[in-house]
Amino acid sequence: xxxxxxxxxxxxxxxxxxxxxxxxxxxxxxxxxxxxxxxxxxxxxxxxxxxxxxxxxxxxxxxxxxxxxxxxxxxxxxxxxxxxxxxxxxxxxxxxxxxxxxxxxxxxxxxxxxxxxxxxxxxxxxxxxxxxxxxxxxxxxxxxx
Ligand code: IDP
Numbered sequence: 001x002x003x004x005x006x007x008x009x010x011x012x013x014x015x016x017x018x019x020x021x022x023x024x025x026x027x028x029x030x031x032x033x034x035x036x037x038x039x040x041x042x043x044x045x046x047x048x049x050x051x052x053x054x055x056x057x058x059x060x061x062x063x064x065x066x067x068x069x070x071x072x073x074x075x076x077x078x079x080x081x082x083x084x085x086x087x088x089x090x091x092x093x094x095x096x097x098x099x100x101x102x103x104x105x106x107x108x109x110x111x112x113x114x115x116x117x118x119x120x121x122x123x124x125x126x127x128x129x130x131x132x133x134x135x136x137x138x139x140x141x142x143x144x145x
Contacts, residue, residue, distance in 0.1 A: 004082040007128035009117035012070035032077040074132040
């Protein structure tokens with residue numbers, strides 16, 4: 001096991017529906033360290049850059065429109081095996097296939113509107129974290145030494 005950091009987003013659908021508190025509760029209970037957190041909003045160009053790997057997919061336009069449609073919360077989550085553990089807590093991309101108790105099972109309303117995002121590799125986590133946070137804003141420990 002190794003300490004890792006991953007980027008988590010609470011997507012516009014979940015923020016709008018008032019699920020932010022429940023999602024942050026699940027983050028803390030898991031537990032993860034919230035190394036950084038901010039409420040923000042992606043514009044179209046930022047959403048296109050964030051999801052550039054999906055540029056050729058038929059759902060790309062809808063995804064970009066959705067992700068720039070309202071406020072989101074961006075978090076850097078830290079902990080042992082944080083990347084995989086956050087993806088497990090999120091559940092499968094398609095909420096209909098997500099396990100009971102996962103965030104997508106609880107809060108997603110469609111394949112696209114699936115409440116949360118998590119990086120899919122440590123390399124992508126680095127890139128994605130840098131989109132939202134400077135290094136100085138990311139504090140790995142809750143208790144400063
Ligand atoms: P992930 O978010 O579980 O890593 P990805 O395959 O990277 O899944 O897809 C990114 C996001 O694009 C998904 O979370 C979902 O919001 C959206 N998405 C993925 N596949 C579809 C689809 O077939 N139709 C509509 N939206 C999709």
